[in-house]
Amino acid sequence: MNKETVEKIKANPDYQKLISTRNSFAVKLSILMLVVYFLFILLIAFNPAFLGTPLSSGSVTTVGIPVGMGIIIFAIVLTGIYTKRANGEFDDLSNSVKNSLKDH
C-alpha cells in the first residue's frame, strides 16, 4: 500500500466512521467482559460466602449457580452481539472503503 493510498483511505469518512465506531464498541464490550469476570473473581477472593447463600430458604441451590451459569451465557451472548453488528454494519463500511479505491 503506497503513501498516497494510505492518506486517501485515512481521509475517507466511511473509514473514519468504521474505526471510531468499531473500536469504541470493541473496547466497551471487552471492558464489560473484564469487569464482570474480575468482579466474580474478587467476590470469590473477598466474599465467598455471598456466592454460597441459598437462593431461597430451604433450597440447596446457591446464588453462585445462576451467577456462574449466567457468566457463561453472558460471554456467548456478547460474542453473538459483536459478530452480528460487525458482519453487518461494520463490514458494509469497510466494503464501501474498498469500493472507493476501485472507482478511481
Next chain:
Amino acid sequence: MHRILTFLILATGAIFAADAISGQVEKQALNMSAIVMFLIFVGATLGITYWAAKKTKSAKDFYTAGGGITGFQNGMAIAGDYMSAASFLGISGLVYMKGYDGLIYSIGFLVGWPVILFLIAEPLRNLGKYTFADVASYRLKQTPIRTLAASGSIATVILYLIAQMVGSGKLIQLLFGLSYEMAVVLVGVLMILYVAFGGMLATTWVQIIKAFLLLSGATFMAFAVMAHYNFSFGELFSHATELKGIQIMSPGGLVSDPVSAISLAIALMFGTAGLPHILMRFFTVNDAKEARKSVFYATGFIGYFYILTFIIGFGAIVMVFQKPEYLDAAKHAISGGYPILGGSNMAAIHLSHAVGGDFFLGFISAVAFATILAVVSGLTLAGASAISHDLYASVFRKGRVDSMTEMRVSKMATIALGVIAIIVGIAFENQNIAFVVGLAFAIAASANFPILVLSMYWRKLTTRGAVIGGALGLGSAVLLVILSPVVWVSILGNKAAIFPYEYPALFSVTLAFVGTWFFSITDKSESAKEEQALFDAQFIRAQTGIGAEGASSH
C-alpha cells in the same frame, strides 16, 4: 461377556496381550467395545488424511487447509482444540471432587474468547498468513521478532505436548489396557501420520469429528443425569449435597488469595489469546467475517460444553460416588473414604458406564482417546509451522525459499516434534507435571499475547521494545514458575518457595507490557522511526482487510 472377550483376545495372542497381563496394577483389562470404536475412528481419520494428502499441494494448503474452511467448521475445530481430554476429564473430575470450584475454573477458560473476538481475531486474520509471528513481525524486523515469537510458540507447544502425552499414556493404559509406552508411541505415530501427510486439512477435520463426538457423548450423559432428576437442578443438587455435604455448592479452596486469583485469571484470559495452535486456526478461513463467526461458534460450543461438564460432575457425585462397582477397594482399605478407580479424573468415565453400560463406556473411552489425538495433532502442526515458516523460511533463508521446500521442512519438523513428544512422554511418566499447563498458559500470556496485541494497536512499538519486552515476559514467566511452590517446594524439595504465589501471570504479563513500552519509547533509532511510520498502512489493512491473504483458488 466382557471377561470372555478379554480372554479371547488374550488367547488369540493379540499384540497387546502380553502387556495386558503383566505391567502395573492400575491397568485395566482390554475394553473391547472401546477398542472397536477407536479402530473405527482411526480408520475414518486415516481415510480423511489420505483424502487431505491428495489436496495438500502447497505450503498454504499445508498450513491453512487452503484457507477455505467455513466459520462454522472452524468454530467447531477451535472448540475441539480447546476441549482437550484434560479439560473434559479434569474439569468434570474437579466438579466431582469440589463442586462449585469446577465451575469457577471453567469460567476462567471461557472468558478469554470474547476478548479474542473483540480485539484480536480480525486484525490477526487480515494481517497474517500462516502463523501469529507474521502479524507480530509485519512492520518490525523479521529475524529478531520471528525468533522470539517462534521461541514462545515452541515453548508453549512442547509444554502442552508433555501434559497431553503423559495424560494420554496414563488414560489409555487405564481405559484400553495397553502399556504406557505403547500408548504414547501409538499417539505419537498417528499424530505424525495425520499432520505430516494431511496437514491442516486433515488436522481440522479430525478435530471437527472429535468435537462432534465429544459434544454428542457429553450431551447424552448430561441428558441422562437430568432425566433421572426430572430435569430439575434443585433435585440433582439436593441429592448431591446429601452425599457430599453443602459446601460443594459454594466456592471452596481453589482460589486461596486475591493475588493468586487475579494472576490465574490473567493467565487464563490472555493465555488463551496467545496459544499458537488456536491463533493458527484463524488463517484457515476465507476472511474476517468467517473469522468472527468462528469465534462466536467456538465460544458457544465451549460454553455449552462447560455447562455439560458441570452437570456431568454432579451426575458422577450421585451415580458414581460411594457405589461399590467404581470404588477403588485397595485404596479404600488403606486410607478409607470413597476413592474411585483411577482417581477423580475418571469420574466422567465411570459415569458413562453408570448411564450407558459397557457399550457407552467404550464410546466415551474411544472419544477420550480421539480427543487426545486431535489435540496433539493441532499442537504439533502449530509447532512445526513455527519451525518451518518462522525459523527456517524467514529467519534462516530470509524468505528466499519456495513453497515446496518450506512444506518439506514443515513435514520434517512434524516428524521431529512427534519423536520429541514420544520421548518426553515416556521420560515424564512418573514426574510431577502439575505445573506444565499453567506454565504454558503463563508463557502464552506473557510472551506471545503482549507482542501480538501491541503490534496490532500501538503505533510506537519498535523491534527493540518488542524483543526486550517479550524476552522479559518469557524469562520471568519461566523463572517465577521455577521459584513458585509447585516447582521449588513440591518438585525440587526446598522448604519454602522464593516466589510465594502459584501463578506468575500478574507479574510476568505486567513486566512484559512495561518492558515493551519503556524500550520502545526510548528507542530513538532511525529504524524505529521507519517502523512507526509503517503503522498507518498496517492499521488500515488490519481494520479493513485491504490487501489481506485470500483463500487459494482450488
